[in-house]
Amino acid sequence: MDYQNILTAFNNGITTITINRPTKLNALNKATIEELHKAFDAADKDADTKVIFITGSGEKAFVAGADISEFANFDVSNGGQLAAKGQELLFDFVENLSTPVIAVVNGFALGGGLELAMASHFRIASTNAKMGLPEVSLGVIPGYGGTQRLPQLVGKGRAMEMVMTAGMIDANTAKDYGLVNHVVELEELMPLAEKIAGKIMRNSSVAISKAITAVNANFKDGVNGYETEIKEFGNCFGTEDFKEGTTAFLEKRKANFPGK
CATH class of the missing domain: 3.90.226.10 (2-enoyl-CoA Hydratase; Chain A, domain 1)
Known part of the structure; x- marks a missing residue:
């Protein structure tokens, strides 16, 4: 553009x-x-x-x-x-x-x-x-x-x-x-x-985006930041990045995050 x-x-x-x-x-x-x-x-x-x-x-x-x-x-x-x-x-x-x-x-x-x-x-x-x-x-x-x-x-x-x-x-x-x-x-x-x-x-872009949401929640009126953190933490478990990150850790190799 x-x-x-x-x-x-x-x-x-x-x-x-x-x-x-x-x-x-x-x-x-x-x-x-x-x-x-x-x-x-x-x-x-x-x-x-x-x-x-x-x-x-x-x-x-x-x-x-x-x-x-x-x-x-x-x-x-x-x-x-x-x-x-x-x-x-x-x-x-x-x-x-x-x-x-x-x-x-x-x-x-x-x-x-x-x-x-x-x-x-x-x-x-x-x-x-x-x-x-x-x-x-x-x-x-x-x-x-x-x-x-x-x-x-x-x-x-x-x-x-x-x-x-x-x-x-x-x-x-x-x-x-x-x-x-x-x-x-x-x-x-x-x-x-x-x-x-x-x-x-080097880190998971999906996890980073969820961290941004959680951190920002603490500064918004009427929003419970801890509840947002719990929700986004749970959501991470359904991502391909979570599967890759934990698998790479257990296999003692560098993670190759797909960003999904």
């Missing part, structure tokens, strides 16, 4: 989605969000894709925020629709994909950019990365899940400070907070992502 604002590439089980608006520091606009939805959906449905990377083009920005010019004149109704549609198409959608999504944060991740990174299943960052939710400096609040996912990741107090001050934190602080898992030099970032993806791809 031809995209105007993003690039996609597939290699060795990994689909890399790159937001490609360098003159706008890869800011998210409506068209980009729609293209990202289509790209994530296609990658998730591709049986050959075992891991998805999301990153930004260039060396300055992952995503430097939303395209403010698109919504500066919105009223209350338009603003609510903007947040609801964005979360449906992209942020909630990414969080609940069955394929692991790693945010490869290669620069500024601000506003909607940080929210996209937080919607991913986990994050790694380069040393030049800076992260923040500056929305209150514009008279709004984070509207793509930022007020919900940031406290889950860094705790209520730190999240409140980051939101209220509209300030940025550097990559090492983000790691100390638990917002990112690893920090490396920019030239080491993609090799690290590929190394981690390699470890993921």
